[in-house]
Amino acid sequence: MNLDLKGKRVLITGASKGIGLSTAWAFAREGCDLYLTARSADQLQANSEAIARECNVSVTTHPVDMGDSEQVGKLAERFSDADILVNNAGDIPAGNLASVSEEAWRNGWNVKVYGYINLTRHLYPRMVERRSGVIVNDIGNSGENWDANYIAGASGNASLMAFTRGLGGVSLDHGVRVVGVNPGPVATDRMVKMMKKRATEWHGDESRWEELHDKYPGKRPATPEEVADLIVFLASPRAGYITGTIVTIDGGIASRRSII
Template sequence: MKLDLDGKTALITGASKGIGLALASVLAQEGCHLHLAARNGAAMNAAKDELEAQYKVRVTVHALDLSRTEAMEKLAQDVGDVDVLVNNAGDVPAGSLEVVDDAAWRAGFDLKVFGYITLARAYYRRMKGRDGVIVNVIGNSGENWDASYIAGSTGNAALMAFTKALGGASLDDGVRVVGVNPGPVATDRMLKIMKRKAIDMLGDEGRWEELFDKYPGKRPATAEEVANLCAFLASPRAGYITGTIVTIDGGIAARGSVI
């Protein structure tokens, strides 16, 4: 399906690996110019060289730590106007209430929860009347609460509410706001979470691969599967979708399981 994104410009946070990097590739294939933001400048510059050579799009790299409001505001100022904002940077720690301390809660929320809100605030007003799209990559623990990932569940639930509240009214301003809730995805971040779950469930982080047996299809999602969904929701093909969350987890949340 042609997504009609040719010539548009997108900003993707958390773009050095995982879902963000996979989405950069998908959008570049569709002819979308890119701004990539994350801490790992080397990885993004490697992606820039590859994507510009292969797809003839413009790729600009912004290597910075997005865990502070000032950094998010600087990013928005440096990037300027875009057609699509993809909020994807986040690293909320896994663990129970007893495991995750106050500092870790705050650091995780500063990057993901407040980071998403700060960039949405910065770009929403710029997008008014311009058919802009904000895609928030959130996580299925926001709808399928998990005591062993309590900070993530709490932060993701907040971002789901934020997305629905803003997206419910945004079409009045010519803006769409949507969310994507991945379940487990084959990324470096998933490995950290799975090791923590293996401790909680099996008593040994080294047994994390055994948890795959509990997944639908005996596997996590691929980053490309999530990226394809994000690209569709960002495109004019999804022009009447706003104020909603699309879950991509193989049915995990629907059956009330954490994995």
């Protein structure tokens, strides 16, 4: 399917690995030019060189800490012409109310919740001025399937779901679409870290984390590429009447009202 994305400029946060990196490759293969950002300058540079070489597109990098509002403002100013924004950066800590400190909670929210909101606050008005643009928020199914052992993440994701629905409900009046995706467990380094913590809580042994796959639909997590393909489709003109909604990609986990 031709997604009519060739030549679009796409800003992706958290693009050094996982879903962000897979999303960068997916957009590049559609002929999009990329603006990639993450904390790791070295990883960004290596990724950008590989993508540009294989896909023959322009790739520009900008290392940034999404928890720093001043840096976010400079990022938005540099890439103010982005046609598509994919908010993806974030690493909210797992744990229950007692185990997640105030500092850890605030740091996690500053990067993901306020990072998404702040970058959108900068770029959304530019898109409104042009009467064109798409914002895709990569959120997470814990926002609709609350987990007391991921209390900071579940609360943050629920907030971003409300943010996405609220803004996306009016954005098409101005030619802009705002949508979200809610992945469940995805085969990334971050997921392995979280699953090891869960295996320790449940089995007293982090090395048993792969046993938790038995609880998943299909006995596996999603791949980053599956999530990336959904993000690219939602950002494309083929999804031109989709806004103010969130698409869940978790194999049915949230519909089961299950934690994993």
